[in-house]
Amino acid sequence: MNLLERLTFFIKDNSLFEADDKILLTVSGGRDSMLLTFLLAKAGYQIAIAHCNFKLRGAESDLDECLVRDFAEGHGIPFYVRHFDTEQIASERGISIQMAARELRYSWFEELREALSFDKIAVAQHLNDHIETVLLNLSRGTGLQGLQGIQAKRDRLIRPLLFLKAEEVLHYVQEYQIPYRDDQSNFSTKYARNKVRIDIIPQFKKMQPDFERIFEQNIAHFKESYALLQQFIIPLRNDLFIKEQEAWIIEKEKLRKHITDLPLLYELFSPFCFSKSVLTDLQSCFDKESGRLFQSEGYDLLLDRDFLIIREKEYKQEDETIITSETKSVSWRNYSFCCDYSHDVSIVRDKQIAKIDANLLIFPLTLRAWKTGDYFYPLGMTGRKKLSDLFNNYKVNVFEKGNVPILINGNGDIIWVANYQLDNRYKISGNTNKVFILSCK
Numbered sequence: 001m002n003l004l005e006r007l008t009f010f011i012k013d014n015s016l017f018e019a020d021d022k023i024l025l026t027v028s029g030g031r032d033s034m035l036l037t038f039l040l041a042k043a044g045y046q047i048a049i050a051h052c053n054f055k056l057r058g059a060e061s062d063l064d065e066c067l068v069r070d071f072a073e074g075h076g077i078p079f080y081v082r083h084f085d086t087e088q089i090a091s092e093r094g095i096s097i098q099m100a101a102r103e104l105r106y107s108w109f110e111e112l113r114e115a116l117s118f119d120k121i122a123v124a125q126h127l128n129d130h131i132e133t134v135l136l137n138l139s140r141g142t143g144l145q146g147l148q149g150i151q152a153k154r155d156r157l158i159r160p161l162l163f164l165k166a167e168e169v170l171h172y173v174q175e176y177q178i179p180y181r182d183d184q185s186n187f188s189t190k191y192a193r194n195k196v197r198i199d200i201i202p203q204f205k206k207m208q209p210d211f212e213r214i215f216e217q218n219i220a221h222f223k224e225s226y227a228l229l230q231q232f233i234i235p236l237r238n239d240l241f242i243k244e245q246e247a248w249i250i251e252k253e254k255l256r257k258h259i260t261d262l263p264l265l266y267e268l269f270s271p272f273c274f275s276k277s278v279l280t281d282l283q284s285c286f287d288k289e290s291g292r293l294f295q296s297e298g299y300d301l302l303l304d305r306d307f308l309i310i311r312e313k314e315y316k317q318e319d320e321t322i323i324t325s326e327t328k329s330v331s332w333r334n335y336s337f338c339c340d341y342s343h344d345v346s347i348v349r350d351k352q353i354a355k356i357d358a359n360l361l362i363f364p365l366t367l368r369a370w371k372t373g374d375y376f377y378p379l380g381m382t383g384r385k386k387l388s389d390l391f392n393n394y395k396v397n398v399f400e401k402g403n404v405p406i407l408i409n410g411n412g413d414i415i416w417v418a419n420y421q422l423d424n425r426y427k428i429s430g431n432t433n434k435v436f437i438l439s440c441k
Contacts, residue, residue, distance in 0.1 A: 003172055007039055010163045014152040021119035022046045023158075026109055029064035031173045031180040032124040034071065036161050038178050040122070041075050047122075048078040050112055052105050054086040056097065057183070064181050071179060082108050113156065125150055125159045128166035131215050132196045134222075144229065145270055147222040165212050166197075233267045240268065241310075247399065250308040252286070259286050272299040272310055293398055304397050311399055323365040323407075323438075332367040332405050335418070340437045345428050354407070354416040356426045358436040362410030367418075370406050376414035377424040387417065394420060405440065 001009065010016075017023060023040060027033040027049045040047050051068045053061050065081060072079035090100035109121050130149045137146030152162050161169070173180055189195045204211045240255055241248045258264055265279045273296040274282075282303065285292055294301040295313075302309040321332040327339050341358060348355055374387040391401045405418035415426045418440045428435060 004039060004043060006163060007160060008043065010152075011160055016153055016158040016160055017120045020046070022048070022117070023120050023122050024109065024113050024116065024118040025049050025122050026105070026124070027051050027068050028183070029067045029181045030124075030183060030186075031169055031178075032126055032161060034068075034178050034180040035169055035173050035176075036122065036124040037071070037075075037077070038176060040160070041077060048080065048116065048118065050109055051079070051081045052101075052108065053081060053083045054101050054104070055083060056086055056101070057185075060181075060184075064183075067179055067181055080112055110156075120156050120158050122158050122160055124161050126161045126164045126166055126169055127212055127216060128197065128201070130162055130219065131201065131212060132193055134215070134219055135196050135200065136192060141276070143266060143270070144222065144226045147219065148226060149219050229267065237268050237271075246311060248310040250310070252306055252308065255308065256286075259283055272301070273297055274299070274301065291398065300399070302398055305395070309397065309399055319368070321367040323363070323367065325361075325363045330367070333403060335405050336441045337367070337405075338439045338441075340439075342435045342437055343433065345432050345435060347428065351419050351421075352441065353437065353439045354418070354422050355428055356415060356422070356436045356438065357428055357432045358434040359432070360409075360426055361415075361436055364410060365415070366408040367405050368408060369402055370404060370417075374406065374414060376417065376421075379422045379424050379427055381424055387414075390417065390420065407438065 023045055025033065025037050025040065025047055027037055028051070037047070037049060049068060049072045051065055053065045055061055057064075069079055069081070071077075084101075084104050086097055086101050086104065089104065090097045093100060093103075095103075112118075113121050134147055134149045137149075140146070150159060150162065152159050172178075185191075186194060187198070189198055201211070204215075208214060240250050240258075242250070258268070260283065262276065262279060262283065265283070266274075266276055269279060274294065275296070278294050278296065278301075282294055282301070285303065290303060290305045292303045294303070298313055300311050300313060302311075319333070321330050323330055323337075323339060329339065330337050342355075345355075370387045370391075372388070375384045376387065377384050378390070387401075387406070391404075396404070404420065406414055407416040407418065409415050409426075413425065414423055416422050416438065
């Protein structure tokens with residue numbers, strides 16, 4: 001088969017897209033993306049080009065843009081470009097320049113795809129990229145899942161060149177006289193991926209000249225093995241991990257018979273990215289340290305008394321809700337509050353309702369989450385108590401305590417720990433002639 005026939009076969013064999021689909025090509029100006037653009041244009045597919053100028057290489061970045069623009073105009077292909085101040089954005093987000101560029105790139109591609117009503121986004125990664133990914137994952141200890149490499153298709157993202165070796169890409173851009181530009185940073189071994197490509201893979205090729213094709217077969221075997229493993233893991237995980245609102249709940253008794261099997265634990269918890277060292281710690285304190293919190297990059301795991309609770313990390317600013325003297329109703333997170341005034345000084349024993357001496361209030365009041373060091377004077381007591389101790393007494397776990405509404409007076413005093421206890425200083429007394437009523441639902 002010639003190259004175009006091989007490409008067509010790979011597209012059909014992996015169900016990448018239909019013949020009448022509209023494809024948005026991510027084109028950097030390098031040999032890989034320029035070859036893919038040339039081939040899809042030659043095959044007659046409906047395509048457009050998206051190019052990111054990250055402004056990281058000065059005039060070189062602008063020359064990349066000019067090359068891609070000229071090629072698009074010369075072949076009648078719609079061209080779209082976006083400029084980014086990548087270094088500034090990376091600094092603002094506190095991430096690496098490489099990570100910032102990746103986030104910006106894929107975010108814009110999806111935004112553009114949706115705006116233009118395109119069906120797929122095509123990325124020009126090839127077989128060597130596939131192999132490099134597996135070798136890097138192997139060195140990082142990502143387990144069997146990491147040995148599957150790059151997927152040819154994931155949602156709307158496709159990789160039509162994944163069948164082609166890097167040396168073949170170079171051969172074909174030269175044969176078809178396709179213009180391209182090399183990014184000189186790709187030749188620096190200070191980056192791990194470049195080191196694998198420049199130093200490590202050539203050593204394998206010395207031992208086995210057909211290294212790429214053999215490794216491609218190995219990756220296929222890894223995928224098959226992983227698929228077989230998932231036939232056992234997925235039903236077991238579905239039985240153990242019960243989704244409730246924003247958390248996954250696992251009964252300790254049901255997990256107990258599996259807790260000593262670290263490889264099994266690793267696979268069960270793999271969607272939440274907990275490392276083996278974290279899971280080893282979990283094993284060691286499974287029946288000893290209730291309340292212990294374990295963390296992965298994206299999730300928190302709480303070892304509670306009878307359950308394990310997993311929740312996605314929340315990256316949000318401190319949220320507060322203001323209550324003025326005229327407020328009738330407000331919301332804070334998942335809670336709704338109704339405000340009212342009364343002259344009824346009778347005692348109410350519903351913990352969802354606070355009856356407060358209105359003359360002691362300094363508006364505006366604030367609803368917020370608890371903070372380390374918070375304290376109040378519990379109803380019926382003269383001494384003060386830390387909220388952390390109150391929560392421990394009520395056996396409130398670390399996830400729940402962060403969502404308990406705390407009512408704060410204008411002078412900074414805690415008035416009410418909603419649904420738990422009123423502050424003794426703000427209770428109704430014999431001198432009370434006006435009552436502020438706050439109910440929580």
